[in-house]
Amino acid sequence: MGYFLTIASFFFNTLIQGVGVHMVLSLAGIIFLGMPTVLKASMYALAIAEKAGISPEISFIIALVTALVVGLLFGFLFTRVSPDSFAVLGLASMLALDALIKSLDKFTNGVLGISGIVRPSWMTDLPAVAIVTVAVALLCLFIELILLKTPFGRRMRAFKEDEITLQSLGINTKKFSRNVIIFCSLFLSVAGSLFLWRIQFLDANFGTVPALVFLLTMGILSLKPKIRYVVLGAGVVTFLPEILRFFQFPSSQMGYIRDFLYAIFLIVLIHQLHTHFITSRRTI
Amino acid sequence: MFVLQILITSLVTGTQVLLLAAGLYLIYTVTRTIHIALGASTMAGAYAYYLAFTLGWPWYGCLFAGILFSALLGAVCYLLLRNYIHKSQVLLALLVSIAFGVAIEAALAMGFGPEGRYLMDGILPTFDFWGVHITQVGVFTLFVGLIAGIAAYIVLHMLPQGRVVRAIAQHPQCASLLGIKERKVQFISYVVAGVVAGIVGILTGLNSAITPYAGLQPIAMAFMALLVGGLTDFRGVVVAAYLLVLIPEFLVSGSFGDITFSASWKLVFVFVIALIILAFKPNGVFSSVTRKS
Numbered sequence: 001m002g003y004f005l006t007i008a009s010f011f012f013n014t015l016i017q018g019v020g021v022h023m024v025l026s027l028a029g030i031i032f033l034g035m036p037t038v039l040k041a042s043m044y045a046l047a048i049a050e051k052a053g054i055s056p057e058i059s060f061i062i063a064l065v066t067a068l069v070v071g072l073l074f075g076f077l078f079t080r081v082s083p084d085s086f087a088v089l090g091l092a093s094m095l096a097l098d099a100l101i102k103s104l105d106k107f108t109n110g111v112l113g114i115s116g117i118v119r120p121s122w123m124t125d126l127p128a129v130a131i132v133t134v135a136v137a138l139l140c141l142f143i144e145l146i147l148l149k150t151p152f153g154r155r156m157r158a159f160k161e162d163e164i165t166l167q168s169l170g171i172n173t174k175k176f177s178r179n180v181i182i183f184c185s186l187f188l189s190v191a192g193s194l195f196l197w198r199i200q201f202l203d204a205n206f207g208t209v210p211a212l213v214f215l216l217t218m219g220i221l222s223l224k225p226k227i228r229y230v231v232l233g234a235g236v237v238t239f240l241p242e243i244l245r246f247f248q249f250p251s252s253q254m255g256y257i258r259d260f261l262y263a264i265f266l267i268v269l270i271h272q273l274h275t276h277f278i279t280s281r282r283t284i
Numbered sequence: 285m286f287v288l289q290i291l292i293t294s295l296v297t298g299t300q301v302l303l304l305a306a307g308l309y310l311i312y313t314v315t316r317t318i319h320i321a322l323g324a325s326t327m328a329g330a331y332a333y334y335l336a337f338t339l340g341w342p343w344y345g346c347l348f349a350g351i352l353f354s355a356l357l358g359a360v361c362y363l364l365l366r367n368y369i370h371k372s373q374v375l376l377a378l379l380v381s382i383a384f385g386v387a388i389e390a391a392l393a394m395g396f397g398p399e400g401r402y403l404m405d406g407i408l409p410t411f412d413f414w415g416v417h418i419t420q421v422g423v424f425t426l427f428v429g430l431i432a433g434i435a436a437y438i439v440l441h442m443l444p445q446g447r448v449v450r451a452i453a454q455h456p457q458c459a460s461l462l463g464i465k466e467r468k469v470q471f472i473s474y475v476v477a478g479v480v481a482g483i484v485g486i487l488t489g490l491n492s493a494i495t496p497y498a499g500l501q502p503i504a505m506a507f508m509a510l511l512v513g514g515l516t517d518f519r520g521v522v523v524a525a526y527l528l529v530l531i532p533e534f535l536v537s538g539s540f541g542d543i544t545f546s547a548s549w550k551l552v553f554v555f556v557i558a559l560i561i562l563a564f565k566p567n568g569v570f571s572s573v574t575r576k577s
Contacts, residue, residue: 031375033382077559081566084318085511087378089562091320092504096555103548209500213386216379253394260390266383267364270376 002126006198007238009130012137013195015234018218019140020187022230025219027153028180029160031083033090034074035188035215037097040207042067042189047114047202048107056120060193064186071185075178094208101204114202129198136194140187145227147183156180157225210259217266223273240265285415286537294533296422298526299429303484304506305513305521306436307477312515313453314473315369317377321361321385322481323503327496328388329354329482330489334401346403351482357388358478362471369470385500392496400493403486421490428483449473501551505529508558513568520570528554 017039024032045066049059074093078086101108108114123132147153155176158166167173196202214237221233241258249257304322311319333350341349361384368377409420440446451459452469460466488494488502505528513524532553536545545553561569 031378077563081511081562084374084378085562085566087375088318088504088507088511089559091382092508092555092558095501095504096552099548099551103546103552209382209386209389213383216382220379256390256393260387260394263383263387263390267380267387270380270383271367 005126005130007242009126009133009194009198011234011238012130012133013191013198014218014238015137015231016133016140016191016194017188017215018222018230018234019144020184020191021215021219022222022233023144023147023156023187024180024184025216026223026229027148027156027160027225028177030078030177030180031087031090032074032078032181032184033087033212034070034093035090035184036207036209036211037090037093038067038070038074038185039188039192039211040094040097040101041070042185043192043196043202043206044101044108044114046193046196047117050117051114056118056197060120063193064189067185067189067192068182071182072178074185075181078177078181079174091209091212094212098204098208108204111204113204113206115200117196117200117202119197119200123197126198129194133194133198136190140190141227141230144230148225148227152179153225210255210262213259213262213266217262217269220266220269220273237262288414288416290533290537291530292416292418292422294526294530296418296425297533298529299425300484300487301502301505301509301529302522302525303429303432303480304502305509305525306432306518307480308503308506308510309515309518309521310449310473311477312510314449315365315377315470316372317365317369317374317381318507319361319365319381319474319477320378320503320507321357321381321388322477323499323501324385324388324392325354325357325361325478325481325499326485326488326502327392327494327499328357328485329478330403330485330494331392331396331401331496332482333486333489334396334403334494337403347486350486351479354482354485355475355478358474358476358481359471360384361478362474366467366470370467389496389499396496398495398497400495401489402493403489408491419491421487425487425491428487432480504551505554508554511568512558512561514571515568516571520568523570524568528557531557 021035024030024035042063046059046063049062050056054062074090077089081089102110105111119129123129147156155166155171158171159173159176159180163173166176218233218237221236222229240261244254244257244261304326307322308319311317311322329350332353333346336346336349361381364384365377365380368374368380410417411420411423438446440449448459448464448469451462451464452466456466484502485494485499488498506525509525509528510521512528513520513522532550535553536547536550565571
């Protein structure tokens, strides 16, 4: 039962991240490689706030505000630099945040990470965590479904297709792309907080390149503007490493094998699905 | 003396960053792609050297093995990316490059473990002059940087092969019409960048311990030098590479009242400096404005 609940929580948590990734990468077509930075920054904000004696609920709000600020910063950068520079800066931000966290060991506990993160009083055991995660994931999916039906959702798809046309229709694409990045950051922050409350430990090595490959794999699996592809993406990245359990690999190698598999899987996926990235030309 | 020591240390590190940035610049100029996996190739080259070293090969054999393996990875990476390069899907090429880099690093970690490895036995030989210390590898790095710089200048500006590279950089379609084999030049660029990455990896490994994931930080610094310097002029990249190493080195080595910074702050400073510069000069400090038709 414990294994089932853990896997279910992980799947629905991944689904919340998947909603954010789907919006920014698959719908709006923004190659936002700073996603693990947002995730890590908000998780550390929650953990540090809790360690400072702030209640889990208020710490969660602090994590959301942190994600909002980091998202705003990335949104500003996106409107200033070229897409490839934005991608490189997103990647570099992961390394910079990692170095910053390991340098500020007085607050972050350095490479040891932060343990003993307290759950809110209304979700003290694993079944409660699983129920809350499922409820939040369904709510996030519902929000995305609503967003997709609104002009905001149509703008997201139009932004990926033809930014210039969108501008000519009077849409402020700079403000719009900033909003998409902020929405993605908030979804990631919610997922990060729930993840922390489940495992009650923050590993300092979390939120680096393997986390990025994990998120990108999910994003590429859910390229189509349909909710079911988000579920598919989250399902594949959750259950793919579970196959490794059937093989007798040494536990010290498991992490590397998982990273290797994800990376190869991402290369194959892009190779197979890359035509979906090309903007389709509509003929009227 | 203190300032001179920092300058010498920064010069050596800056040369390593510059060599990597040169490889990235060559690939970017010819293919318009951002080749992140080059960082993993540096470590792959260093590990190939390490493997040959543990098998008892002579130093030139180890060097050849390291460089050859990096070049081979460059070639494999081009074969993986060529479809995206030819369709101008540069961001997809970036994603594939990231994934390929992660695969190389994970494979290295599986094969050699995460602990640090040394490419030489014994104490690192150093030269001392006027109270300033520089390792033999450091001197060799500066020498390689100088030779590579002169060679690159001669090839790009005085030889027909250089004109081909510049032609593809300026107008790929026009170059193809003139009979230049664009794909062949792109393939060679990836291999040359791989060779440079292998040399940098071995030089880094001779100076300090290597780990499978150690290639990401230098490649990130090289990219930031490329962005800060501007992607249109390599002179800007040279200045940016040295400045991005020198400024954090001074900040980390100095003390500001009670405030001191550890060495791990360097990358944070590099990122903040790059961020501030790019916020005001999105195309880099030394870029020139060109009109688009």
